[in-house]
Amino acid sequence: MDDGKPTGPKAKWWSRPTPGHTTTSAPESAAAAVDAPVEDARPADTPARPEPVAPGQPVAPEPVTPAQSSITPEPVTPAQPVAPEPVAQAPAAPAPAPAAPAPAPAVKPLHEPDEYSTPPYGGPGPWAPAPPVQRPVPTPAHGTPVPAPYAGTNGADMPAGPAPVPTPGPVPAPAFPPPPQPPQSTHWLQYDPWGGYRQPLTQPGRPLGSDGGRGKDRRGSLLVGALLLALVAGGIGGGIGAYIERNGGLTTVELPQAAKNSGGRAPDSVAGIAASALPSVVTLHVSGTTESGTGTGFVLDNEGHILTNNHVVAPAGSSGDITVTFSGGETASAEIVGKDSGYDLAVVKVKGVSGLKPLPLGNSDNVQVGDPVVAIGAPFDLSNTVTSGIISAKDRPITAGGEKGDGSDISYVDALQTDAPINPGNSGGPLVDTDAHVIGINSAIRAADSGSTTEGGQAGSIGLGFAIPINQGKRVAEELINTGKATHPVIGVTLDMKYTGDGAKVGAKGAGGKPAVTPGGPGAKAGIKPGDIITEVDGQRVHSGEELIVKIRAHRPGDRLDLGLTRSGKDLSMTLTLGSATGT
Numbered sequence: 401m402d403d404g405k406p407t408g409p410k411a412k413w414w415s416r417p418t419p420g421h422t423t424t425s426a427p428e429s430a431a432a433a434v435d436a437p438v439e440d441a442r443p444a445d446t447p448a449r450p451e452p453v454a455p456g457q458p459v460a461p462e463p464v465t466p467a468q469s470s471i472t473p474e475p476v477t478p479a480q481p482v483a484p485e486p487v488a489q490a491p492a493a494p495a496p497a498p499a500a501p502a503p504a505p506a507v508k509p510l511h512e513p514d515e516y517s518t519p520p521y522g523g524p525g526p527w528a529p530a531p532p533v534q535r536p537v538p539t540p541a542h543g544t545p546v547p548a549p550y551a552g553t554n555g556a557d558m559p560a561g562p563a564p565v566p567t568p569g570p571v572p573a574p575a576f577p578p579p580p581q582p583p584q585s586t587h588w589l590q591y592d593p594w595g596g597y598r599q600p601l602t603q604p605g606r607p608l609g610s611d612g613g614r615g616k617d618r619r620g621s622l623l624v625g626a627l628l629l630a631l632v633a634g635g636i637g638g639g640i641g642a643y644i645e646r647n648g649g650l651t652t653v654e655l656p657q658a659a660k661n662s663g664g665r666a667p668d669s670v671a672g673i674a675a676s677a678l679p680s681v682v683t684l685h686v687s688g689t690t691e692s693g694t695g696t697g698f699v700l701d702n703e704g705h706i707l708t709n710n711h712v713v714a715p716a717g718s719s720g721d722i723t724v725t726f727s728g729g730e731t732a733s734a735e736i737v738g739k740d741s742g743y744d745l746a747v748v749k750v751k752g753v754s755g756l757k758p759l760p761l762g763n764s765d766n767v768q769v770g771d772p773v774v775a776i777g778a779p780f781d782l783s784n785t786v787t788s789g790i791i792s793a794k795d796r797p798i799t800a801g802g803e804k805g806d807g808s809d810i811s812y813v814d815a816l817q818t819d820a821p822i823n824p825g826n827s828g829g830p831l832v833d834t835d836a837h838v839i840g841i842n843s844a845i846r847a848a849d850s851g852s853t854t855e856g857g858q859a860g861s862i863g864l865g866f867a868i869p870i871n872q873g874k875r876v877a878e879e880l881i882n883t884g885k886a887t888h889p890v891i892g893v894t895l896d897m898k899y900t901g902d903g904a905k906v907g908a909k910g911a912g913g914k915p916a917v918t919p920g921g922p923g924a925k926a927g928i929k930p931g932d933i934i935t936e937v938d939g940q941r942v943h944s945g946e947e948l949i950v951k952i953r954a955h956r957p958g959d960r961l962d963l964g965l966t967r968s969g970k971d972l973s974m975t976l977t978l979g980s981a982t983g984t
Contacts (some may be wrong), residue, residue: 401707437793495937588929638972661838668834673774675784676836678727680759681776681829682706683783684734684748686713696777697724697748700877704750707877708828709843710739710811711801713746724750727784737831742888742953744800744811745873746842759830762837764869767791767816775842775865777829789820789863795940797950798866800844812946814954815866816840831867840867875956889957889978892921893928895945898918902935903966904948926976929967936964952978 409835435657455603508653525983665671680699684706686692695712699705705725713736716722722734732750762911779785801813818831822842831840846864894916899905906923907916908930916930935942937951938961955961957980964973 404609407889411834414436442739447769460491547696590971614757622955636801648900649928669837670786670788673832673834673836674776676758677774677776677830677832678784678786679757681727681784683725683778683781684712685706685723686720687847688715688717691715693823694778694781695827696825696842698776698828698830699756700881701758701963702751702756704763705737705877706734706750707841707873708742708747708748709841710744710746712828713739722748724782726753732964738884738886739884740876740880741801743872743876743886744812744813745841745868745869745876745880745886747877759832760837761870761874764816764839764871767794767839767869769834770796772834773818773820773839774832775822775826775829776817776832777822777826777842779821779823779825781825785826787821789865790819791816792819792864793817795954796866797947798844811843812949812953813866813868813948814872815843815844815868818865819863820865821861821863823861826865838870840870841873842867847936863890869954872954885982887957887980889952889959890921890981891923891926891928891952891956891961891976892918893923895948897945901933901944902943903935904945906930906932906934922976923980926963926974928963928965928974928976931967932972933966934963935966935971936962938962 447499455679518822644711665675667673667676679699682697682699684695684697686695693712693715695708697706697708697712700707713722716736722736724734725731730753732753734748734750737747737749769791773789773791775787775789796815796817798813798815800813816831816839818840820831822845826842827844829842830838831842832864833839842865844866845861846866848862862909876886894907894910894914896905896907906928910918916927934948937948942948942952952961955978957978961978962973962975962977964971965970
């Protein structure tokens with residue numbers, strides 16, 4: 401597989417040696433020069449000529465026997481080159497008997513000896529100077545034993561490879577013995593112009609492409625280093641991030657902020673209204689023998705009278721406990737002064753409390769649809785909760801209660817409708833205008849479902865809240881404080897509540913078999929008869945019996961009303977004066 405790195409030509413044998421000459425070639429792995437052995441080409445009966453040696457290094461010549469077909473010459477010092485003599489060609493067959501060596505005639509060199517012994521010329525000889533060898537390590541003749549290579553390195557910190565093993569067999573002798581080879585330096589032996597570019601002088605270190613995975617090891621080392629660097633950087637980054645998260649940064653950050661003001665708000669703003677009304681609003685906690693509840697109320701006077709809803713204090717019964725908590729956190733016990741289920745209003749009184757701040761009462765007749773309002777209470781026992789909205793509608797006839805089944809707990813209210821959020825716990829709290837004056841008493845809401853609490857659930861606000869107009873609340877509160885009871889305006893007739901047509905129909909008979917029109921009552925005096933259908937009150941259309949009751953209770957006893965009715969298909973009109981009754 402290609403590792404992505406160039407590879408040089410591999411070493412190979414250029415030619416095999418033939419008799420009569422020597423081929424010089426060497427594998428690339430050779431690391432040191434070795435003197436090449438030569439074959440003795442003289443006849444067998446010719447004695448071996450002793451090798452010339454340099455002064456001071458005598459070497460005893462060895463005779464050549466038929467058993468010796470080759471000799472290994474001793475190294476010759478370049479300072480004393482030896483001129484070889486020409487040797488006559490002779491057949492290679494061995495002679496039957498060894499002969500004494502004959503002295504070789506002296507031959508005059510073709511040139512003067514080189515006093516510097518510059519390679520590769522060396523000493524003079526009978527032949528012309530040979531050109532530089534192609535490879536520094538000569539290839540030995542086939543079959544000639546080669547001395548061990550230089551036991552060093554190849555210049556790349558790698559041990560030199562072993563010398564090639566010659567193939568045994570007869571090796572012909574060269575025509576002429578080679579000239580003595582001068583010692584060669586390590587740098588000269590390491591250079592090979594025909595070798596690949598991965599040589600020690602051009603590629604220091606371990607040779608590339610032939611290490612069997614050096615490139616992979618290098619890439620592996622780089623990968624490991626990169627991973628270690630990433631781990632260290634990640635650890636440092638994580639530590640810095642944790643420090644910043646815990647300490648808010650390496651430096652202290654100061655953000656611009658507005659200076660503290662006096663806290664004053666416009667009196668007609670929601671904050672201004674809340675600041676003015678909250679000290680007069682209280683939270684009521686009621687507990688009885690079978691049930692308990694939480695509601696809201698507001699202070700009417702300095703004597704400790706508090707107005708709230710009847711259904712807020714109803715769980716206390718005649719022996720329950722009522723605790724009043726003021727906006728500042730003070731608490732006090734309270735007792736019931738009076739209550740009325742028909743208006744769903746009640747008054748309680750606290751004792752031993754000073755510094756009370758009564759909440760001013762407004763006039764509900766001045767309210768217009770769209771006027772901004774603020775509701776204050778304790779929804780789900782969250783005291784001092786303030787919500788805001790507008791007046792959504794006026795004179796909205798609603799009925800509330802009716803859990804007892806006999807109608808004694810049904811409330812008929814000509815209510816103010818608001819979209820200010822009202823929830824359970826807001827009951828009895830004030831609905832105030834922009835002057836922080838009470839214009840209504842929060843009493844009921846219309847939920848998305850039936851609002852039943854049979855399974856313990858409580859309906860929430862969907863923006864349909866209803867409040868008793870304060871004009872009606874003021875009159876009832878005064879009567880409860882003064883007499884303990886409230887009076888209801890009546891017309892002295894019994895209505896057919898099962899009638900489904902448009903208007904309020906006078907029944908044929910009253911309760912317990914009594915007449916439907918009370919003799920001597922306001923209705924009888926005005927000329928109302930059983931079966932008449934009342935369609936208008938003071939010019940306002942009436943669509944049901946409940947709506948007629950609501951319209952009547954919005955007035956005081958003694959008020960004059962203009963009625964419109966239908967009798968046997970004829971439209972009639974009359975005027976009557978409202979009577980008075982107590983109870984529901």
